Amino acid sequence: MPSSRSSSRILIVGGGVIGTSIAWHLARRGAAVTLLEQRGLASAASGSSAGGVRQQGRDLRELPLAIASIARWKDLEAELAADIHYRREGHIQVTEREDDIPRMREAIARQQEVGLDIQLVEGDDLRVLVPGITPNAVAGTYTASDGHANPILTTHAFAAAAARHGARIVLDTAVTGIVRSGGQITGVETSSGPFACDWLVLAAGAWSTGLARTLDVDLPISPMGLQMMATTTMPLALAQVVGALNRHLSLKQIPSGNYVIGGGWPGDPDLATNLATPRLESILGSMDHSSAIFPALRGAKLERVWVGIEGETIDQVPILGPVPGIANLSLATGFTGHGFALSPIVGQLLSELILDGTPSIPLDALTFSRFAEGSAPDLPQARIHAG
Amino acid sequence: MSSSESSSAAHIDTHETEVLIVGAGPAGIASALAARSAGARVMIVDEAPEPGGHLRWEVPDFDELPLAPVPLWRSALSESAASELDGTDIDRLMNTAVWGIFPNGPGHFIAGAYDAANDRGIRISARAVVVATGTRDRAWPVRGWELDGFFTERQLLQSLHRELPPLGKRYALIGDGKATEQVKAAIMITGGQVIFQSVDINHLRIEGDGRVERIVDRSGPVDVDAVVMAFGQRIDPTLAVQAGAQHTLHVGEAVPTPFITPDGATTIPGLFLVGEAAGVQSARWAYQHGERVGAAAARGVPAHEPVEGIWIDPEKPRRPFFPPPRDRAILIDREEGVTLGQIEDAIEAGAWDINDIRRITRVGMGESQGAESLPVVATLLLWRDSAIADERLLARPRPPVRPIPFHAFLPDQAEALANHIH
Numbered sequence: 149m150p151s152s153r154s155s156s157r158i159l160i161v162g163g164g165v166i167g168t169s170i171a172w173h174l175a176r177r178g179a180a181v182t183l184l185e186q187r188g189l190a191s192a193a194s195g196s197s198a199g200g201v202r203q204q205g206r207d208l209r210e211l212p213l214a215i216a217s218i219a220r221w222k223d224l225e226a227e228l229a230a231d232i233h234y235r236r237e238g239h240i241q242v243t244e245r246e247d248d249i250p251r252m253r254e255a256i257a258r259q260q261e262v263g264l265d266i267q268l269v270e271g272d273d274l275r276v277l278v279p280g281i282t283p284n285a286v287a288g289t290y291t292a293s294d295g296h297a298n299p300i301l302t303t304h305a306f307a308a309a310a311a312r313h314g315a316r317i318v319l320d321t322a323v324t325g326i327v328r329s330g331g332q333i334t335g336v337e338t339s340s341g342p343f344a345c346d347w348l349v350l351a352a353g354a355w356s357t358g359l360a361r362t363l364d365v366d367l368p369i370s371p372m373g374l375q376m377m378a379t380t381t382m383p384l385a386l387a388q389v390v391g392a393l394n395r396h397l398s399l400k401q402i403p404s405g406n407y408v409i410g411g412g413w414p415g416d417p418d419l420a421t422n423l424a425t426p427r428l429e430s431i432l433g434s435m436d437h438s439s440a441i442f443p444a445l446r447g448a449k450l451e452r453v454w455v456g457i458e459g460e461t462i463d464q465v466p467i468l469g470p471v472p473g474i475a476n477l478s479l480a481t482g483f484t485g486h487g488f489a490l491s492p493i494v495g496q497l498l499s500e501l502i503l504d505g506t507p508s509i510p511l512d513a514l515t516f517s518r519f520a521e522g523s524a525p526d527l528p529q530a531r532i533h534a535g
Numbered sequence: 536m537s538s539s540e541s542s543s544a545a546h547i548d549t550h551e552t553e554v555l556i557v558g559a560g561p562a563g564i565a566s567a568l569a570a571r572s573a574g575a576r577v578m579i580v581d582e583a584p585e586p587g588g589h590l591r592w593e594v595p596d597f598d599e600l601p602l603a604p605v606p607l608w609r610s611a612l613s614e615s616a617a618s619e620l621d622g623t624d625i626d627r628l629m630n631t632a633v634w635g636i637f638p639n640g641p642g643h644f645i646a647g648a649y650d651a652a653n654d655r656g657i658r659i660s661a662r663a664v665v666v667a668t669g670t671r672d673r674a675w676p677v678r679g680w681e682l683d684g685f686f687t688e689r690q691l692l693q694s695l696h697r698e699l700p701p702l703g704k705r706y707a708l709i710g711d712g713k714a715t716e717q718v719k720a721a722i723m724i725t726g727g728q729v730i731f732q733s734v735d736i737n738h739l740r741i742e743g744d745g746r747v748e749r750i751v752d753r754s755g756p757v758d759v760d761a762v763v764m765a766f767g768q769r770i771d772p773t774l775a776v777q778a779g780a781q782h783t784l785h786v787g788e789a790v791p792t793p794f795i796t797p798d799g800a801t802t803i804p805g806l807f808l809v810g811e812a813a814g815v816q817s818a819r820w821a822y823q824h825g826e827r828v829g830a831a832a833a834r835g836v837p838a839h840e841p842v843e844g845i846w847i848d849p850e851k852p853r854r855p856f857f858p859p860p861r862d863r864a865i866l867i868d869r870e871e872g873v874t875l876g877q878i879e880d881a882i883e884a885g886a887w888d889i890n891d892i893r894r895i896t897r898v899g900m901g902e903s904q905g906a907e908s909l910p911v912v913a914t915l916l917l918w919r920d921s922a923i924a925d926e927r928l929l930a931r932p933r934p935p936v937r938p939i940p941f942h943a944f945l946p947d948q949a950e951a952l953a954n955h956i957h
Contacts, residue, residue, distance in 0.1 A: 188887025188927075195894065300894045308885075319887050320924075380902055380938050404897070425779045426934060428637045428645045428658065432547065435941050446945060449938035451902060453635075454931075 156346035158502060159184065159336060161323050161359065164194035165299055165488055166480050167351035168306035168317075169495030172228070175313035177503055182345075183307070183315060184338060186322035186355070190303035192422060193353045194488070196456025197299040198376050198398055198410040200389055201489040202239045204259060204266050204291040207465045209513040210490065211262045216509055217493035218293050224492055230305035232297050233403055237387040239294030240269065240278060242285040242441065248393050249287050256289055266291045280385050280444050285392075296389055296400050299488050306495070323352075326362050331475050333363075347476045347502055354419060354459040356481040365471055368519055369482040372460035373415035373424040377434055379448040381405035386442065395437045407448060409438045412485070415455030424455035458485045462519075468494065469501060469515040478502060479516060546946040547656050552578035552626060554832045555646060555661035557633045557774060560588020561818040562810020563667030564616050565825025566832065567625050570665070573833035577625045578659065580648060582632035586617040588669055590818060592692040594720040616822075631657065635934030636664055636778040642805050642835070644778075649939045656944035663805040663832040666775045667825065668812045670768035673788075674907045676860045677709065677764070679741025681869040688718050688765040695725050707731040707750040707757065709739065710765035718765045731757045737861060766857075772812045773906075775801055777932040784925040785814070787856045789913035791929045799828035800836045807832050853921040855914040868908035870901030878912060882919070888927035889913055902938050905930060 158174055160167045163185025171183045185191070201221055203214040225232055243252065252268060259266050269277055270287040277290065307317050318340070325337040326348065335344040350356050354371040361367075386401040396411035413430035431453055439445035461467060461482035471477045480498050483490065497507040554570040556563045559581035567579045583591065620627065630652035637645045644664045648657040672687035679685070686694065704727040708715055711734045722729055733739055733752055740751045741762050749756045769788040776782050780793040780801035792814065799807040809828040810821035860867070863876035877896050886892045889912055898912055899905020905912075913928040 188891050189885075190894075191887070191890070195890070300891075304885075304895065317885075379941075421781075423779065423931070425638065426635075427639075428635065428647050431635075431647070431934070432656075432944055435944050436946060439941055439945055446942050448941045449902075450935055450941060451938050452904065452933045453935070454933050 156180065157182070157344065158347045158349065159343055159345035160349040160351055161336070162351035162353060162355070162481075163187075163189045163303070163307070163317070163319065164192060164351065164353055165190065165197075165303045165306065165491040166483065166494055167349070168303050168310060169491040170349055170351060170480060170498045171310040171315045171317070172306045172313070173495035173499035174502065175310040175315040177499060178313075179499075179503060181310065181315040182343060183310070183317050184321050184323055184336070184343065185317070185319050186339075187422065188319055189307050189317070190300045192355075193456050193458045193483075193485075194299050194303045196374070196376060196454055197488045198400070198408050199296045199299045199402075199488060200239070200294075200398060200400070200486070201234070201236075201297050202291070202294045202389065202486075203264055203489070204239055204289060204294060205241055205391070206486070208258065208262060210465050211259065211264065212509055213490055213493050213497070215263055217490050220492035220496065221295075221297070221489075228305040228309045230301065230308065232302040232305050234295065234297040235387075235403070236293060236295035238290060238292045239389040239391070240288040240290045241391040241393060242274070242281060242288035243393040244282070244284040244286065245394065246286055252287060252289050252393075264291065265293060278386070278388055278390065280442055281390070282441050282443055285441065294389060296402070297488075298402070302488075302491070306491070323359060326359065328363060328474070331473055333474060333476050347478070349478045349480060349498065349502070351480040353481060353483070354417070354457050356459060356479070363471075363474065363477070365474075365516075367467065367479075367482065367516070368462040369459040369467070371417045371419055372458045372485065373417035373455045374410065374458055374485050375413040375415040375426050375430045375434065375453060375455050377409045377431065377450060378452045379407040379409070379445070380451045382407065382444070382448060385444060390442060392437070392441045395441060396433065397437045397441055399438055399442055406451065407438075407445065409434055411437065417455065417457040419457065422457065424457050426453045426455050458483070460484045465514060466490070466494075467514065467516050468497070469507075469511045471516050472520075547658050547944060549658045549660060550578060550626070550628070551660045552576050553662045554578075554665065554829070555580065555644070555659055555663070556665045556667055556829075557636075557646070558588065558667035558669060558812070559583070559586035559617075559620075559627075559629075560667060560669050560810065560821070561590065561616055562669070562812070562815070562821040562825040562828075563588065563665070564619055565822040566665045566667055566809050566829030568619060568623065569826045569829030570833040571623055571625050573830050575833035578628065578661070579620070579625055580628040580631050580633055580659070582630065582651065584629050584652075586620055586627070586629070589689065590616060592689060592696065594717055594724065628657070632937065633659070633774065634936050634939050636666070636774055636806070638779060638803055638806070644805065647934065647939075649943060654940070654943055656939070663807065663835065664778075665799070665807040665809055665828060665832050666772060666812055667809045668771050668774055670811045671771045671906060672764075673766040673769050673857075674764060675736060675766060675857050676865050676867055676875070676911060677736050677739050677741060678862060678865055679743070679747070680764075681866050682741055682743050682747045683745060684743070684747030684761045685741060686761060686763045688714070688763065691718060691761075691763050692721055695721050699725055700727060702726040703728065704761065705730050705759045707733075707759040707762045708765060709736065709762065710734055714767040715765040718763050731759060737858075768811070769910075770812055770814055772808055773932045773936055775806060775808045775812075777934055777936070778806055779803060780806055780808070782929065784913070784928050786853050786917070789855045789910040789917060789928065791932070796836070797827070798831035798836055799824070800831065805832075805835065853917060855917055857914060859911065859915045859918050867911050868898045868901065868905070870903060871897045871899075873898040873908070878915065882916070889916065889930045893930060899930060904932060904936075
């Protein structure tokens with residue numbers, strides 16, 4: 149059916165940064181797209197993301213996508229005709245232990261092999277690069293092309309651009325069931341009535357599991373609450389995104405002067421209410437780790453703590469592409485707290501998959517089939533939560 | 536988290552109690568006494584230096600007034616309420632603000648607190664928590680309200696307590712009726728004068744170069760030194776909402792309000808809301824409510840489904856108490872400098888709910904987290920569409936209720952580093 153694909157009705161479930169990016173990439177090529185969102189745009193994980201746009205430290209299975217995505221980020225503001233606060237000022241992952249340096253060199257070599265421009269920065273060079281870093285930091289792995297952006301503005305910009313190209317963005321509409329006829333999906337039932345479709349894309353984050361279950365598809369995704377914090381505004385002093393080995397930390401300063409601090413500290417999610425509750429231990433731990441690495445934060449004031457509800461896959465990388473046995477279903481879900489940076493490339497690859505039949509970067513390592521019986525999914529590597 | 540990480544807060548002073556009362560106004564004091572009488576260990580916490588709540592600022596009856604202007608007055612009611620705690624073994628933590636309540640498994644809470652007098656962080660572990668945080672002033676946007684010299688009622692009362700102004704200070708008063716009585720009395724006993732009064736907020740403009748110099752209405756400008764807005768108070772149950780209690784919209788005030796039973800029980804077992812924060816009006820009724828809720832908190836009440844509060848009348852039209860401002864140049868958020876025009880533009884551009892508007896325009900993103908501005912935004916949305924779902928008007932309050940300094944909550948970094956590495 150490739151020849152008729154561009155005229156087919158494509159339905160996307162999920163109004164986060166992934167769903168809206170897919171909508172934009174399909175709509176710009178003239179496809180008939182409708183996006184269904186149960187609440188508002190960026191109302192779950194995308195609205196809580198710390199906004200890291202990072203390649204380094206990623207699982208090697210998704211690193212090629214991250215590198216290709218960063219190339220897209222460079223021109224994304226022009227492409228979407230929107231200010232999304234993109235800052236490309238580098239990401240550095242520091243350590244306070246000399247013992248870590250050999251391990252860091254190995255990680256650099258592995259990532260360079262895949263094509264990432266990453267280097268080790270040591271001693272005084274580190275302090276010149278990041279003047280506010282703790283004197284205890286001995287080295288860091290640095291990627292100059294990493295950075296950060298505003299996830300809410302980005303989600304809205306994708307949706308607005310898609311709408312300008314004819315996509316329908318339908319909010320306040322929860323999908324309650326998926327209508328299937330044999331190996332083909334024909335539409336969905338929603339709180340606002342039925343929608344027919346020729347192709348369905350599931351990009352519903354932590355809510356994807358429940359939707360897939362109505363198709364007897366068991367996605368290994370569970371809800372995860374990730375805590376973020378923001379300080380009150382302070383003088384601009386940090387350009388890069390900073391992480392640290394042996395710590396739970398992702399630190400950046402946004403253009404308004406607030407520091408935004410994450411790093412994988414847990415909160416308690418509730419899917420029924422889309423509310424998530426922070427934990428005092430996580431707040432205190434995050435204050436401790438962040439100010440240990442960036443001592444100026446000892447003088448900061450904590451302004452706000454929030455918890456995003458993310459879909460976490462069992463092996464920590466997203467599930468992208470087809471589902472065996474269902475001809476017209478695509479998945480783009482389970483980003484496990486690090487999907488924001490991938491959003492441009494995921495939108496592009498999913499649009500290629502749906503309209504052309506083949507994505508320009510192979511998705512084999514990230515498809516649902518990796519969980520099939522007999523195949524052994526890779527165990528999660530040491531991971532960085534940088535949003 | 537591993538055990539070494541979860542013990543990262545070991546350096547913070549931890550207090551343990553059975554019933555924690557947040558707020559030492561009439562409702563909090565009555566709750567504390569009732570819970571103690573019922574046999575529970577009780578701790579009462581307030582950010583003020585002494586108990587009494589807003590009674591501490593209240594101007595006493597006229598026959599108690601001194602003859603000369605004084606910056607400090609005492610209310611007999613406040614004294615008697617506070618003295619009730621004397622002679623009990625109820626633990627008191629004054630100068631201490633509870634900034635977050637974190638449910639920690641069934642029947643257990645951990646509160647984050649900050650002792651401003653000693654500049655240190657505190658954790659309080661409790662079996663039940665009673666939120667008795669009272670009310671805050673209603674503040675509604677008026678042109679020029681960002682200028683120095685603009686006060687709401689309690690801001691003025693507190694400032695007059697701190698410092699006696701020059702005699703003859705000229706005030707403009709926005710408001711009428713009973714809500715203005717306290718302000719008028721306070722201005723009088725501190726030697727000031729009210730030379731202008733109006734309630735016609737849509738036709739008022741405050742002007743001045745950085746600070747209040749004049750107020751302008753339809754009949755022209757009047758030179759004044761200060762402007763006071765006295766529109767009464769609204770409920771402040773923020774801590775209970777933030778802790779995760781299920782809540783709905785108080786349509787009149789356009790703020791979130793938790794579902795509670797007559798005993799003050801929220802949907803979180805062990806978390807209670809009492810007094811004026813729960814919508815009870817007047818100190819006297821708040822005190823009586825406290826007697827009931829304090830006893831319930833001590834004995835524990837079972838979990839319950841959401842119960843509509845007494846103030847929700849489905850027959851009444853969904854109209855907030857205040858009409859929205861109309862002047863697009865008016866600042867809705869004085870901290871972040873967000874205008875009505877910016878908010879209307881965001882709504883036109885498809886912002887879906889109050890959280891969307893907040894994140895796009897930064898309204899309510901300042902240090903006060905929109906305590907003043909978000910009810911105005913909710914009101915705007917309600918006036919545009921009275922059938923809008925409550926959920927879209929409920930901005931999620933986040934801890935801390937006001938900013939807290941990192942350093943008060945940090946372990947000694949050198950020691951922490953040593954522990955961390957070895």
